[in-house]
Amino acid sequence: xDKIPILRMGSFLLVTIQVDLYDRLxxxxxxxxxxxxxxxxxxxxxxxxxxxxxxxxxxxRILGNxxxxxxVLDAETVVVGMQPAxxxxxxxxxxxxxxxxxxxxxxxxxxxLQTQYGLHTQSADDDVDELE
Amino acid sequence: xxxxxxxxLKANKERLLDLWVQKQVSSDVLRDDLISNEELRSQxxxxxxxxxxxxxxxTISQPDSMAFDEVFEILSGISIARAQQGFSASETGLYIxxxxxxxxDLLQQELSQDPTQxxxxxxxxxxxxxxxxxxxxxxxIKGREEVILRQTDEISDISTPVIQIWEGVLALPIIGTLxxxxxxxxxxNLLQKIVDTGSSIAxxxxxxxxxxxxxxxxxxxxxxxxxRLMGAECIISGIRPEIAQTVVHLGIDLSNIVTxxxxxxxxxxxxxxxxLIVKRLESDKKAF
Numbered sequence: 266x267d268k269i270p271i272l273r274m275g276s277f278l279l280v281t282i283q284v285d286l287y288d289r290l291x292x293x294x295x296x297x298x299x300x301x302x303x304x305x306x307x308x309x310x311x312x313x314x315x316x317x318x319x320x321x322x323x324x325x326r327i328l329g330n331x332x333x334x335x336x337v338l339d340a341e342t343v344v345v346g347m348q349p350a351x352x353x354x355x356x357x358x359x360x361x362x363x364x365x366x367x368x369x370x371x372x373x374x375x376x377x378l379q380t381q382y383g384l385h386t387q388s389a390d391d392d393v394d395e396l397e
Numbered sequence: 398x399x400x401x402x403x404x405x406l407k408a409n410k411e412r413l414l415d416l417w418v419q420k421q422v423s424s425d426v427l428r429d430d431l432i433s434n435e436e437l438r439s440q441x442x443x444x445x446x447x448x449x450x451x452x453x454x455x456t457i458s459q460p461d462s463m464a465f466d467e468v469f470e471i472l473s474g475i476s477i478a479r480a481q482q483g484f485s486a487s488e489t490g491l492y493i494x495x496x497x498x499x500x501x502d503l504l505q506q507e508l509s510q511d512p513t514q515x516x517x518x519x520x521x522x523x524x525x526x527x528x529x530x531x532x533x534x535x536x537x538i539k540g541r542e543e544v545i546l547r548q549t550d551e552i553s554d555i556s557t558p559v560i561q562i563w564e565g566v567l568a569l570p571i572i573g574t575l576x577x578x579x580x581x582x583x584x585x586n587l588l589q590k591i592v593d594t595g596s597s598i599a600x601x602x603x604x605x606x607x608x609x610x611x612x613x614x615x616x617x618x619x620x621x622x623x624x625r626l627m628g629a630e631c632i633i634s635g636i637r638p639e640i641a642q643t644v645v646h647l648g649i650d651l652s653n654i655v656t657x658x659x660x661x662x663x664x665x666x667x668x669x670x671x672x673l674i675v676k677r678l679e680s681d682k683k684a685f
Contacts, residue, residue: 349588367628
């Protein structure tokens with residue numbers, strides 16, 4: 266079974282999707298990611314979809330769900346590197362991914378998370394430390 | 398009966414061609430600015446050859462017969478070419494009808510002693526050539542439509558340029574009404590340019606949009622949402638007072654989109670978002 270790796274970077278999680286997602290894979294990712302956010306106490310999730318060229322309504326919904334779920338766990342989700350064709354498809358499908366932050370590339374996505382939630386980074390680490 | 402009409406025409410192919418070309422050259426509607434006499438002759442010769450090849454005792458009364466496929470093909474080629482060269486519809490039509498004149502003249506000369514056969518022959522030729530005329534018109538219109546379609550594409554391509562007006566700032570002046578197909582082009586161009594230049598701000602300038610109705614607004618909102626999905630911010634500028642009025646009267650919600658009255662103020666906003674300051678170098682160092 267394919268698995269999308271989730272990398273931890275400080276108080277952020279980095280997910281790079283390098284293959285076109287099929288439904289099962291997307292559901293697994295959602296599951297793993299929520300678990301991971303819970304376990305690590307991450308404050309931000311960065312999903313890089315620059316290699317994704319095909320998207321459907323299911324995938325759009327999964328992205329929206331991930332953002333809502335992580336928000337419940339107090340982490341913001343930034344989707345980066347969306348291809349123009351993917352953006353157009355999502356808009357045509359009527360999915361504007363409300364609540365999902367977007368950035369042009371990983372670098373800018375990181376910067377966005379850091380400037381907006383940088384203040385909380387320290388406290389998140391502290392929380393983790395305290396738990397240990 | 399002396400000889401059948403197809404045979405007669407075949408035998409007098411050269412004479413017919415001469416007659417026809419002569420008729421065309423002496424005609425008022427000859428466009429020697431668009432086509433040379435040699436070209437006209439070779440075009441006509443090809444057609445007469447194909448026609449005399451296809452014409453038999455059976456096919457003369459069946460204009461839809463398969464035998465005329467080659468003739469129709471040549472005719473279509475000629476009329477599409479003429480449509481693109483800029484001939485008018487009547488000039489193209491008269492071209493084929495002058496062939497009828499030429500055949501009639503020939504028949505009259507050949508069959509002057511036999512009025513009955515002349516009548517039948519001219520009836521058959523009439524029917525056949527009318528059919529040719531219709532085909533010519535049809536393909537001519539098709540040719541014109543192709544020209545118009547091509548021009549429409551070209552216009553929509555050149556009327557939505559995406560310009561990089563500053564590092565990280567794109568501007569997209571929209572001229573003319575936004576319909577679904579143009580929105581698609583605008584969106585594609587804009588999003589591609591965002592990827593290419595790595596710009597984080599796009600300014601959609603609608604000074605050149607004559608009117609904004611709910612459909613146009615919907616297209617604008619779509620474009621803005623798509624830009625947001627890519628991770629760039631979108632500003633709509635160039636909103637004239639009338640447009641502001643219609644937008645409010647129609648109850649269109651633009652509250653979560655940054656809107657500015659002029660391109661200048663949109664640029665200013667873009668600068669402040671990118672944390673840029675533009676300063677005058679002279680004495681009064683007033684930043685704006």
